[in-house]
Amino acid sequence: MSQNAEQLVVPSFDDLLARAQRSAVHLEMRDSYSVGGESSGFRRWQQTGERDNDPNSDYWRPWVEQIAATVARGVVIRRARIVSEPVTDYIRYEHGGTVVNLASGEQVRWLPRRLASDLALPGNDFWIFDGETVVFNHFTGEGDWAEPPKELRTEPAVAKLCVDAFEAVWDRGIPHEQYHV
Numbered sequence: 001m002s003q004n005a006e007q008l009v010v011p012s013f014d015d016l017l018a019r020a021q022r023s024a025v026h027l028e029m030r031d032s033y034s035v036g037g038e039s040s041g042f043r044r045w046q047q048t049g050e051r052d053n054d055p056n057s058d059y060w061r062p063w064v065e066q067i068a069a070t071v072a073r074g075v076v077i078r079r080a081r082i083v084s085e086p087v088t089d090y091i092r093y094e095h096g097g098t099v100v101n102l103a104s105g106e107q108v109r110w111l112p113r114r115l116a117s118d119l120a121l122p123g124n125d126f127w128i129f130d131g132e133t134v135v136f137n138h139f140t141g142e143g144d145w146a147e148p149p150k151e152l153r154t155e156p157a158v159a160k161l162c163v164d165a166f167e168a169v170w171d172r173g174i175p176h177e178q179y180h181v
Contacts, residue, residue: 009152010135010148010150010151010152011152013127013135014066016127016129016133016135017066017070017075017129018070019129020070020075020129020130021074021075021130022074022075022076022130022131023075023076023077023078023128023129023130023131024070024075024076024077024078024127024128024129024130025077025078025079025080025127025128025166025170026077026078026079026080026125026126026127027079027080027081027082027121027122027125027126027162027165027166027169028079028080028081028082028125029081029082029121029124029125030125030139030143031083031084031087031088031090031091032088032090032091032143033090033139033143034142034143034144035139035143035144035145036145037059041059041093042090042093045093045096046089046093051093051096051097052097053096053097053099053100054100055100055103055104060100063100063104064100064103064104067101067104067105067106068104068105070105071104071105071106072105076107077105077106077107078106078107078108078109078166078170079101079106079107079108079109080108080109080110080111080166080169080170080173081094081108081109081110081111082111082112082113082116082121082169083110083111083112083113084112084113085112085113085114087181090143091181092181095110095176095179095181098176102176107175108175108176109169109170109173109174109175109176109179110173110174110176110179111169111172111173111174112174115172116169116172119165119168119169119172120161120164120165120168121165121169122136122161122162122165124136124137124138124139124151125137125139126162128159128162128163128166131159131163132154132159133152133153133154133159134152134153134154134158134159134162135150135151135152135153136150136151136153137149137150138150138151
């Protein structure tokens, strides 16, 4: 499928979130990630059981401020995670940190993978902004960023696929407060 020149350049997440007027939704489908700044926190948690859940910490503050400001201007931010059960250590780690996502204004749901078998899902995790702009995240098998790490798509059919997939997962998903790992 050919992409136009605009789609070759992926704006930064900050720019995409700043442009969002109604919604920003994120679908995560991997059981493990090992990207950048998360790796050291995950290793620390594995070694000590301690997790940074302070929204004012140096690690979390930029995210919390950005999400809170976006929500304050009326943008709904939702995140859905499809997970295998029993969950991996990484998902336990991620679940433990979700309290900060919630504190910033995100809504988060979890869907056990066995309940997603009959859903049509894209092959990659994604963010979709205002139901129109999709950014697929590309990862290696080990969970680190692949090259290219992101792919911008704005074709109506791709946006619809992602909106429909996200909403199907969201409808079946279990709110964070009710999902226990």
